[in-house]
Amino acid sequence: MHALQEIIPEIKSQNATLIALTPELPDNSLSTSEKNQLEFDVLSDVHNTIGKEFGVVYSLTEEVAASYNAGFDLNKFNGDTSNELPLAATYVIDTNGVIQxxxxxxxxxxxxxPQAILAALKNLK
Structure with a gap:
């Protein structure tokens, strides 16, 4: 997130918008944004709805889920007991909705x- 924050001026110079999605509940995603002093939106994808549409959601093994729930209460953070998380995916989507x-x-x-993201933005022109 910090690396992306550093390139916000260059992203904006390309007339682009950066958003991040998280399966965290809205209050938790707001805390993530505030804690990291991010100048881009961190939106909640509750129940991984968008992540599932993009095919990037996976289920944790029982052992990993137990560890995450003991360590930081994953189920409370995400507001469900699915023990699902999205892979960290990055997309540059053009104004026609096409993934470039x-x-x-x-x-x-x-x-x-970050430089690969910027190069992809510049290639949209």
Whole structure:
């Protein structure tokens, strides 16, 4: 999130808008945004509705779900007991609603490079 925050001026210079989606309940997503002093919207995708439409939601194993619930109460944060999470996906979508750039990795620690996102935005012109 911090890396994306750093490129907000360049994103805006391309007349683009950055949004992030999270399965967290609205109050929790607002806390994430405020805590990280983000200048872009962090929207709640309660029950992973949009994530499921994009095919990026997976179910945690029982052991991992138990660990997440013991560690930070995943079910309370997300407002359900599905034990589902979305992969960290990044999309650049043009004004016609067509995905022009997509990044997805099963390893949640690997994210799209900010410069790749900016390059995709510049290619829209």
């Amino acid at each position: 750039y997509a990044f997805l990795d099963a390893d949640y620690t690997v994210r799209a490079e």
